[in-house]
Amino acid sequence: MKLHFLGTGGGRYATAKQLRKTAGMILEGEESSIYIDPGPGSLVECQEYSTEKLGGLIVTHSHPDHYCDAESIIELVSVIHENSCKLLAPESVLNGYGDMEKSVSNYHQEMCTAKVNLTDKPYAEIGEFKIETQEMFHNDPKTRGLKISDEVKTFGFWTDSNYSDELIKFYQGCDALIINCNRPREGNIRGHTSLTDVPKILEELDVKAVIITHFSDKFLESDMEEEKAWLDDQVDAKVIFSEDGMTYPGDRKLSSF
Ligand SMILES: [Zn+2]
Secondary structure, eight states: OOOEEEEBBBBBBHHTTTTSSSOEEEESSSEEEEEEEEOTHHHGGGGSSOOOOOEEEEEESSSHHHHHHHHHHIIIIIISOOOOOEEEEHHHHHOOBTBOOOOOOHHHHSSSSSEEEETTEEEETTTTTTEEEEOSSSSSOOOOOOOEOOEEEEEEEESOOOHHHHHHHHTTTTTEEEEEEOOSSSSTTTTTGGGGHHHEEEEOOOOOOSEEEOOOOOHHHOOHHHHHHHHHHHSSSSEOOOOOOEEEEEOOGGGGG
């Protein structure tokens, strides 16, 4: 499986000013693909990718940089490609929670051939992928972290969250871990992960590669090379700072050269 990074920005400022793209990720397998967190710009950005294999989408929580283009992607998958379209999302996204209204309309939820409320049922499958999820520690308390496997590899997605020891066990057995790391070493904020947390996350895990993504304005303003060098020094895993248009594993898209 290959993971395409259509967008690597996150948080209000980076999103509103499009300091990085916020078009989420496509996990592509032999038979099918999954759209993960289709934020603003996803429909535009994904036109450059082969979307014919998409068999569904995962929306990890109810914040716009994660759900904004979900309805358009549902239409692309189910109306344009006429594929069956599975929607995996927590309670907040499907039904609303507290002050947050649902992020995907009933009309579009009905357009999906199946939907899984991850708050009630943390496991699901899309095509050849097996998906496990767990609750994270974020401002949307229903936010889900992900572990997705095909028959060969397992990718973990440490989505928007505070660091907590309680989360580590879930990510055991991942070959690569993608971390939504909103902040550099300085200036950690509640509900988010900063670079300082990453060595703690990896300490008990045997991941081969750690991919830092979901960069905020503060992270993008920092000395990114220095931040990366610091992390390289701290951990055994290969450290990758994601870039828009990057594919893991594999080279960047030819058009980016
Ligand atoms: Zn969020």
